[in-house]
Structures are given as structure tokens and as C-alpha cells.
Amino acid sequence: MTAVRDSLCNMEPVHIPRPQISGLQFIPTRGRLGFYATIRRDGEKYGVGIKPIGPRRPVLSDRLFIDDSNISKSSDSTTDGSEKKQNMKSLSEQVLFHVLARFLIIIIKISNII
Incomplete structure (x- = not known):
């Protein structure tokens, strides 16, 4: 064996x-x-x-590969904070809008059933 x-x-x-x-x-x-x-x-x-074969994706812009380390950011630091707050506020408003819209759709469907 x-x-x-x-x-x-x-x-x-x-x-x-x-x-x-x-x-x-x-x-x-x-x-x-x-x-x-x-x-x-x-x-x-x-x-x-x-x-x-489908279309190829578009070529990436050269602006994406520019080194940002040479740009001074000392004066822009205070405005960046307010811009971030504004962006966060608009994002939370968008989320709230979508939640309320879905809630309204559910209420309409329930009222049609009753």
C-alpha cells in the first residue's frame, strides 16, 4: 500500500x-x-x-495634482471655520428635508388606506 x-x-x-x-x-x-x-x-x-466596450471615464483634471503646500492659509483660517459651519448646517438641513419628506409620504399613504 x-x-x-x-x-x-x-x-x-x-x-x-x-x-x-x-x-x-x-x-x-x-x-x-x-x-x-x-x-x-x-x-x-x-x-x-x-x-x-462602453465609454471610458473622463480624464482627471491637472488641478487635482497641484501641490497646495505653497498656498498661504494664514488669513483664510477664520473664514474656513465659518465655511465649514455653513456646509455642516446645509448638510443637516438636507438630511432633515429628506427625513421629513419620507415622513410626509408615509402619512399620505396611511391616510389613503384609512
Whole structure:
């Protein structure tokens, strides 16, 4: 029994051969991994439907990558605090508006049931 076990342990891994399909070109990337280069163009013939590539996202603006460390912020520190408070106030007002709107919708639905 140990001879059978040793012979099984010493076996090489079993490789399943990749199907060879005429017209589809396989491009290996790493080891046995890869892709078929012509599947998008000729896939319909073989029953493979590939969605068309959608629009790419827009290019990021160069303004996002400007270093802000050179901009002086000494005089703006007091205004930044008031701007933050204003933004927080407007955010809380928006949340309150949405909560009240949902509450009103629920009340209308209940009144229609009664």
C-alpha cells in the first residue's frame, strides 16, 4: 500500500490541454493563464457574446495634482471655520428635508388606506 501511495505522491500534476479552435488565437500571459485575442472580434461565430466596450471615464483634471503646500492659509483660517459651519448646517438641513419628506409620504399613504 505504501508503494502505491508513494507512486501517487511522485506523479506530476495533470495538465488539461487547452482546446485548439481554429480562428481563435490564445495569448499566454503567465504560466497557463492567458486570453483569446480574437474572441471579441470573432466570438459570435462560436456562440460567445461579448458586450461592447462602453465609454471610458473622463480624464482627471491637472488641478487635482497641484501641490497646495505653497498656498498661504494664514488669513483664510477664520473664514474656513465659518465655511465649514455653513456646509455642516446645509448638510443637516438636507438630511432633515429628506427625513421629513419620507415622513410626509408615509402619512399620505396611511391616510389613503384609512
